[in-house]
Amino acid sequence: MDFQDSPEEISFRQECRQWLQDNAPQKQRSDEISGQGLTSAQLLQASREWQGRRAAAGFGAITWPVAFGGRGGTPMQEVIYRQEEGRFNVPPNYFAVSLGMVLPSLFAHASEEVRARYLGPALHGKELWCQLLSEPGAGSDLGMVRTRAECCSDGRDGWILNGQKVWTTLAQFAEFGMVLARTDPTVPKFEGLTSFFIDMKAPGVEVRPIRQANGESEFNEVFFNDVFIPDSQRVGAAGAGWKVTLTALMNERLSIGGVMPPDLWRTAAQIMRSAEFNGGSAMADGRMRERLADLYLNAHGLWLLQCRGLTALGKGKEPGPELSIAKIVGARTLQDFAYFAMDLQGERGVLAAEEVGDTWQLVEKLWFGAAGMRIAGGTDEIVKNNVGERVLGLPSEPRMDKGVPFNQLPR
Ligand SMILES: Cc1cc2nc3c(=O)[nH]c(=O)nc-3n(C[C@H](O)[C@H](O)[C@H](O)COP(=O)(O)OP(=O)(O)OC[C@H]3O[C@@H](n4cnc5c(N)ncnc54)[C@H](O)[C@@H]3O)c2cc1C
Incomplete structure (x- = not known):
């Protein structure tokens, strides 16, 4: 395992840091959250502008090929940029799904004309x-998937889409969406799927936001509801939708891997010092200190896992099970931290x-x-399950x- 940047990585890190210093304010505290008090629409606008500036400076999509407007950089450079950007107060990244998951499927599987038209505006936040x-x-x-796309029977060169999706992040703001639909129910489930991209404002597309807690x-x-999709918006061959989707899912897991802010235990320690427990400081209580120690150990273990993954990336190799393990432990630790901190607040925990x-x-x-x-x-x-089977x-x-053909599966 290698904890140090290589000479090239040091110089790239300096380039990122310099550009960020010239273009964004530094965070005052590591747990500072940007854009407090802004509406989602205002945050999206800020995110569009920031993405545009990043792209113009060559940091918009570091691992994308140069031919598609990216930098042709390594995954390690992407990680370095993200680490550096994490120190600055920049708008939330609304383009993570677009650029990290959906568009890589487009440049892997769509036609030249489609790439030429759509990749640039997405990269520049438009x-x-x-x-x-x-x-x-x-x-x-x-x-x-049960959403159906059927070949038009009225002579138009395209498909008619009917069905429902759910949990679609940012669909209410999106200009386009990549949809997985069943085009042949008479073959086994993974073989009868096809990917398309659709205009989210097309007639028959209805978006209903879900209000969260x-x-x-x-x-x-x-x-x-009877959405017409021109055949030119099919991505990959008919029946090859699962292959297209796997490209997006692989990228999704890569981008969700490193979810743990390294300084979280410090925030917990700060909260413990000021919280009261059993008539004294929470920090004076052994059981509370044990919970802080658990948090510290998990955070440190995750950091070491991340170093191992980064070392593999730096040597041009695929990381092993580190990303899966980091996802399971990282998300669980974040939840434990939040519950612990909220419990320490006692009755005040109900306040906003x-x-x-x-x-x-x-x-x-x-x-x-x-x-x-x-x-x-x-x-x-x-x-x-994946770790059990593959690792x-x-x-x-x-x-x-x-x-078994999809239409013969029990419902
Ligand atoms: C923050 C967030 C953002 C999302 N954004 C999007 C998006 O933009 N686009 C999109 O399409 N989707 C999105 N999703 C949906 C997400 O992909 C699904 O919620 C996820 O795949 C789980 O599916 P499900 O909710 O139908 O749960 P289910 O698959 O019904 O699972 C229910 C429970 O059963 C368990 N389970 C299921 N199968 C097995 C098994 N074989 N073995 C053991 N346990 C099992 C699960 O672990 C879970 O606990 C998002 C979800 C979240 C939370």
Whole structure:
């Protein structure tokens, strides 16, 4: 394991830091959250502008090929940029799904004309994309997608889309979406799927935001009622939708891997010093210190895992199981931290963050949001299944649907 940057990485890190210093204010505290008090629409606008500036400076999509407007850089450079950007107060990244998951599928599987038209505006923050995969009956088992796309029977060169998606992040703001639909129900479930991209403002597309417990609406239900999709918006061959989707899912897991802010235990220690427990400081109580020690050990273990993954990336290798393990432990630790911090508040825990102080913005955000990190990009159970099967070599789950046509599967 190598903890040091190589000479090239040092010089790239300096380049990133210099550009960030010239273009963004530094964070006052590591747990500072940007854009407090702004509406989602205002945050999106700020995110569009920041993405545009990043792209103009060559930091917009570091690992994308130069031919598509990227920098042609390494995954390690992407990580270095993200580490450096984390020290600055910049708008939240609304383009993570577009650029990190959806568009890589487009440049891997779409035609030259499609790439030429759509990659640039997304890279420069002008067009936002969403990922239309999950449905009420198809989440962990995405092969069960029921949304149908049927060839037009009226002579038009295209498809008619009907069905429903759910949990679609940022669909209410997106200009375009990549949709996975069933085009042939007479073959086994993974073989009858096709990917398309759609204009989210096309007739028949209805987006209904889902109101969350924290008052925000990051996700949506999306309904398709006889939506016409020109065949030129098919991505990959008919029936090859699963292959296209795997490109997006692989990228999704890569980008969700490093979720743990390294300084979180310091925030917990600061909260403990000021919190009261059994008539004294929480820091004076052995059981409370044990919880802080657990948090520190998990954070440190995750940092070492990240170093191992980064060393593999730096040597041009694929990281091993580190990303899966980091996702399971990282998301769980974030949730434990938020619950612990909230418990320390006692009755004051019911107050909103703005009533108790700045540190609580992060606690509140994680208290509501960490559970979602344990679901998005593969639930804890699914990631554990993958580690069991692919890393530990345990027997795979029984598959009763193998080789059975989709329309003969029990409902
Ligand atoms: C923050 C967030 C953002 C998201 N954004 C998007 C998006 O932009 N686009 C999109 O398409 N989707 C999105 N999703 C949806 C996400 O992909 C699904 O929620 C996820 O795949 C799980 O599917 P599900 O909710 O249908 O749960 P289910 O698959 O129904 O799972 C329910 C429970 O059963 C368990 N389970 C299921 N199968 C197994 C098994 N084989 N073995 C053991 N346990 C199992 C699961 O672990 C879980 O605990 C998002 C979700 C979150 C939380």
